[in-house]
Amino acid sequence: MLNLNRLVEERDAEGILEYAREFHGHVCPYLALGIRASLVAMEQLGVGRLDYSGSVDESILAIVESNSCFADGVQVTTGCTLGNNSLVYLDLGKTALTLVKRSSWEGVRVYADAERLAKYYPPGSRELFNRVVEERRGTPEERSKLWELWEEAARRILNMPKEEFKIERVKVPPVEQAPIFDSVRCSKCGELVMGTRVVYVGGKPLCLRCAGERYLGVVGRGIVEFKGGE
Template sequence: MEIESIGTVKSKFDEPADPEEMQKEESTIIIKPEYEEGLYRIEDNDYLQVAFQFHLSDSYELKAPRRHGRVRGVFASRSPNRPSSIGTTCVELLERQGRRLKIKGLDAVDGTPILDLKPYAAIMDKPDDDFADKKEDPRAEINHLIRSHDLESLLIKAGELHGHFCPYVSLGVIAGAYALDELGLKSAGMEDVVAIVETNSCFSDGVQYATGCSFGNNALIYRDYGKTAVTVAKRDGTGIRLYVKDNDELLSEYPEAEELFDKVIVNRAGTKEDKKRINQLWNEIAFELIRKPVDELFNIEEVNAELSEYAPIFEDAFCNDCGEKIMGPKAVSKEDKDLCISCADADYLQLDGRGLVEVE
């Protein structure tokens, strides 16, 4: 079978490089003159699917370690060394000038033959997002991302919960996803999978999103140890504990971020530009960390975790002063009345930025 190219790539990269770095750069697809008419109204599209030839590839392995060390079959990877030598990438179309298309997101080197172009259509190219399927298994997409080790996409989704990207939400995603994958678990939020976090920092949000264990479904346990660590365990206690190797060393590679962290976060100072810059740096660091091997970031050990019983269902009580319903065990007996903690003006425990503290 012979396939004729319809154009070539003009790129700053003369040889293969890190795909993520290549996709950050703009490049140009130059279509052959005889195919220019086929570009009519292509500029109406924001994104294109590009099929091209890995023309520098001359061999392949059906099963081998891939970019991050995991062994996969060639058809279960995005390796450029393939039996067909065909690559596909979705790119952003920035501008059309005649038969020249300025694009961003293409991981192909200068001179790469282009085999085909077509518009990206979410309704056809995106996996079916049927509402009924979501109702049946709300974590289906998250479980797929964990199985396929697509931590970058998982981090992007965790950012929806956390509100921004930062190094520690990235670490939480890495730890939670790794533990579920290694234990062969899926979380349905019914306490069959339990996560024990030892900090209430950004790390915990990454763990909650990746594992599906939260305070609301009683599958998240908080131990106020002040350590960037998590244990993910089955109900029988079989689990994995991950602890960040060295917090200081982790960020020492990013001195500007450390300086801005002290200024903006620790001292609540800095300009608008400082705040914008630290968010940019946190974003960059988060996505750099998500690509690193887990054993570079964490100490990992198999454990037999001590877990409490399933969450009990308490009888309700009513405060004799405000009339609001409360959990029975939380009622305070005072002056022959059952009161809520606030009406009784009693001491209570509060989880906030300081950790678990007693409030008088």
């Protein structure tokens, strides 16, 4: 099995893409874009992929501004993930990555403009995407053709020049490290829940769902509100 850290160190974008294929489920242009943007940001900032000690300390943070395929390319390449608390998601709807050192809060923001990427797509691929993915009415043959064209576009984007990105040095406001909270058992469902997500009704602890309270979640369109009991 190939070593992902070594692939990133060697800037082997094709090798990273194969890892990302397994992680993401398929290859697509914005997955490749996340890889390319990450490699550019890492080179500009002078950092490598987050290793064991770095992930525990959250020494590097990756801040993404959309929850698209782009974010998975970033997670695979940088090692900054939602689960190790080194990935920050800002619901801004922009294809941008900010990579930042926690030690100094100096960072690099890399933004990709969709209009500048149009030339990397094979003829007819965007129209086919609209039919197969957006309209959900493509035939099996059209779906197969789309994945073929999508891989072609991905590999073009994977090797595009860094001049295609808007790159800027930034100073990021400090982000707290992930705190550790005690758990409390919900008096209704009996499940343990983070203490900061408990409400007390009649002196009894309830999770937000059992209490019928509103809470936030991330779906395809971004951060949305849910209500317990529904």
